[in-house]
Amino acid sequence: MLILSGGVTQNEVKSRVFLHPVQLRWGECDPAGIIFYPTYFQWFDAAAWNMFAQVGYHAKRMRAEHLAMPLVAAGCEFKHPAEQEDRAEVRSRIARWGGKSFVLAHDVVRVDGTLLATGSETRVWGRYENGPGTPLRGQPIGEALKALFRA
Amino acid sequence: MLILSGGVTQNEVKSRVFLHPVQLRWGECDPAGIIFYPTYFQWFDAAAWNMFAQVGYHAKRMRAEHLAMPLVAAGCEFKHPAEQEDRAEVRSRIARWGGKSFVLAHDVVRVDGTLLATGSETRVWGRYENGPGTPLRGQPIGEALKALFRA
Amino acid sequence: MLILSGGVTQNEVKSRVFLHPVQLRWGECDPAGIIFYPTYFQWFDAAAWNMFAQVGYHAKRMRAEHLAMPLVAAGCEFKHPAEQEDRAEVRSRIARWGGKSFVLAHDVVRVDGTLLATGSETRVWGRYENGPGTPLRGQPIGEALKALFRA
């Protein structure tokens, strides 16, 4: 079983690119003095929520409409070590739309242009049947949703 | 570019399987009431250090010998949502030895036998040239090291 | 305004002491090679949930009965630096019962007996009026609940 990672080369989707600025904190570094790698996934998740907020699906709306986007898979390649205080931006786009799932591609680029990491998340577009805490069911991804992310 | 994930099917290495028990905390869950996914990578990292400690490479020794095992890539497939208080174990093994790098495969299995997640980490076996904070250089992985993990 | 911290000396309550084992991970240490201090609060929170689970208030029951125990205040004194792989236990007890709130005292003691940190959490005993996501209202703490924690 293979996970498509950073270099999602066949970008089937003409996606907008969304930017999410980050700065590496002391507490996100490990004793080697560089980024503790799960931090990248925390950034990916924050960037994913930011993408949806940018197109109108703010956290409050997601909650009100019982929407969620749980993960199926995630992967990352680490290209260059990030150090405390480094500023970077997560550049995110839709890499692929499936019937009820989608793939996000994320590049983490330091302000000087260095690619720090590149990864992807595969998520389901889902709805809680009876509100938070109840089972989640995948929802068909319609054209209206896709259009919001088109470049 | 592809990352080998959970189902590393061609287990070239006859590896011991190492067990690392975990229990999902309140603070590791998100507003959907299930595990926030970077937690799996935190568990993978802890399990990796546990593997090396089990064969004699304790944290103290790693530090004293200026050894480190930074990540090249990591990936995970999420199979079943984990909930607060769930007990599981991370079952880890060497999936492949390269010249200066290696791949770990991790399965997260709940106490009732449910596979929660399966993933992999690709790491370099490295040494700080002049102690912590100085550049890290990949080290050839010798037979002695490999032997420690053999089933 | 003062927060009672570790040395909650007037232990008005004859409380059981609850033990929660922890081991410091690589990713919970900072570039100084010691514990990143918010980790102690993550341990306190996990220890608090463990206390309630031990007396029958498991996570599942808390959810089912719409109970929660949000924080009013928390404090910690850091006595000795913890290093990666250190094993310790969080020793927790009820330090004080209020009408609708209570204070937990937590000591983090390394296996060799060294006190690493000592702190406290002040929490409300609350119930979501209409399930998760709805407003939380403080509940009177009855004798039955208090009795569960009595030494």
Next chain:
Amino acid sequence: MLILSGGVTQNEVKSRVFLHPVQLRWGECDPAGIIFYPTYFQWFDAAAWNMFAQVGYHAKRMRAEHLAMPLVAAGCEFKHPAEQEDRAEVRSRIARWGGKSFVLAHDVVRVDGTLLATGSETRVWGRYENGPGTPLRGQPIGEALKALFRA
């Protein structure tokens, strides 16, 4: 033993107030849908490093000069629950200078002016005797350092 918390009322020091913007992430919230409280301490730590960076003690310089500012104590009062996507700023100042230690006061204020939390950190101003990983020794805090933070 008492920890001075948020309401450090006797502000002996005429300190500049430093601002550190934050936004609450999905993964920093718990199943109750509000901020998981150790997040505040992660913000305090980031805000502390930001203060020092603002006056010239950037992370790189701290490392180069073997400086560190480990914690002696920390405390926080939680005033209002923060929700995902909330934007706030941590307003930080020097509350007190000791001989080799100092107290920072942090207020977390949501963009609409709501005080979310107020807390403090007591830190030592220290230097690694022989670089990272070696013992840390408290350094006398001179007038030059104090002057950098004066309002």
